[in-house]
Amino acid sequence: MKNKLYGTFLIALGLAAAPVGMFAHHGAALYDTSKRITVQGVVTDWLWANPHCLLEFDVKDDKGNTVHWNAEVSNPQDMTNQGWSRKMFKPGDEVTLTLVPAKNGQPIGRIVEVILNGKKYTGMGVRPPAAEESK
Amino acid sequence: MSERSTLLALATITACALPFVAGAQSAGGAGGALPKRDLSGVWQPANPLDGIQPNGARNMPADGKHEPPYTAFGLELFKRNRPSNGTTEVNPAEENDPAHACDPQGFPRENLFELRTTQIVQSPIQTIILYTYGKIFRIVWTDGRELPKDPDPRWFGYSVGKWRDDYTFVVETNGTDARTWLDNAGRPHSEDMHVEEVYHRVNRDRMELNMTIDDPKVYSKPWLALDKLPMKLMPANTDVPEMMCSPSELAEYNRRHASKGEIRGKQ
Numbered sequence: 001m002k003n004k005l006y007g008t009f010l011i012a013l014g015l016a017a018a019p020v021g022m023f024a025h026h027g028a029a030l031y032d033t034s035k036r037i038t039v040q041g042v043v044t045d046w047l048w049a050n051p052h053c054l055l056e057f058d059v060k061d062d063k064g065n066t067v068h069w070n071a072e073v074s075n076p077q078d079m080t081n082q083g084w085s086r087k088m089f090k091p092g093d094e095v096t097l098t099l100v101p102a103k104n105g106q107p108i109g110r111i112v113e114v115i116l117n118g119k120k121y122t123g124m125g126v127r128p129p130a131a132e133e134s135k
Numbered sequence: 136m137s138e139r140s141t142l143l144a145l146a147t148i149t150a151c152a153l154p155f156v157a158g159a160q161s162a163g164g165a166g167g168a169l170p171k172r173d174l175s176g177v178w179q180p181a182n183p184l185d186g187i188q189p190n191g192a193r194n195m196p197a198d199g200k201h202e203p204p205y206t207a208f209g210l211e212l213f214k215r216n217r218p219s220n221g222t223t224e225v226n227p228a229e230e231n232d233p234a235h236a237c238d239p240q241g242f243p244r245e246n247l248f249e250l251r252t253t254q255i256v257q258s259p260i261q262t263i264i265l266y267t268y269g270k271i272f273r274i275v276w277t278d279g280r281e282l283p284k285d286p287d288p289r290w291f292g293y294s295v296g297k298w299r300d301d302y303t304f305v306v307e308t309n310g311t312d313a314r315t316w317l318d319n320a321g322r323p324h325s326e327d328m329h330v331e332e333v334y335h336r337v338n339r340d341r342m343e344l345n346m347t348i349d350d351p352k353v354y355s356k357p358w359l360a361l362d363k364l365p366m367k368l369m370p371a372n373t374d375v376p377e378m379m380c381s382p383s384e385l386a387e388y389n390r391r392h393a394s395k396g397e398i399r400g401k402q
Contacts (some may be wrong), residue, residue: 029226030396102396
């Protein structure tokens, strides 16, 4: 891999600002939706598929150990509507992610927001832009 | 019917109905004339979240504040279902949602979970509804036939439709498969369920959808699952996308992700 694996683990832990469960339909019970964490990592894989797209990445914890993470967003159709794409990540990309963590403490999560190449992308857990239209 | 035969039949039906579709979508621009007895076109929930309904039917979400009027038998059936969303959600290792095994989600769940871009095609004897989720189609017969008596259950049942007035189309459905859930919260139904959908065209660009569940074995009285769900007319060239439950993709998702978050036993 071209870039070294690095990152800073667990920058923030806070209360949820949005009801994640309302936009989740696979395994909502996995997550502690009252929490947020922010991590920096390096992408290893990006799976663009149903039921939910998956981003895999490596994060260095505070002891310098590399931890492999896996985090989900919604399905390709929803993510396309939010400006994401099948080719937006490649191995080696450095990303900063805000995640809803798993209840069981495993390194998995739901992506609330990701910053890639200085650009912020909204993941799950907030209303998609189209939903803001008036009824 | 083979997949090829099904596609051929759909293509033929669509070709026959093209003049009706073209007529409807050229009937004035935005705010133009309201066509009579015509729902043809591409529609989607005006607010997309209204169609997703992750925690159950839009007007009966499993949120602790709403509960369908179960009979004792209905409540027993409900307790057998272990959904991954709603007030009775369990973790993925313990859920038994048949749609998460890629069974067809069936009807009426097609209207109560992941209702997204939907195309309606009309011919003189049929109204055909093409859904995004599962790339499913339903045929609503409008040739005057009655619903079948004592039908063999089907995933999407049997449907007939009539115009109540020039702007209100009523669809009756029976013969659905009791293995399916009504919604994402695991509400059950029996083979004797009767569903009424009312499509009311408010103006050229807006339609409202009501849906009532009537299943005396499971529910003590009919209840409204959708109450005037607003649907907006999309441009005629809007593509109905696909959203499929693929067993191999689901297995990969579970292998890479969901299985790592499992919490065995009580949450």
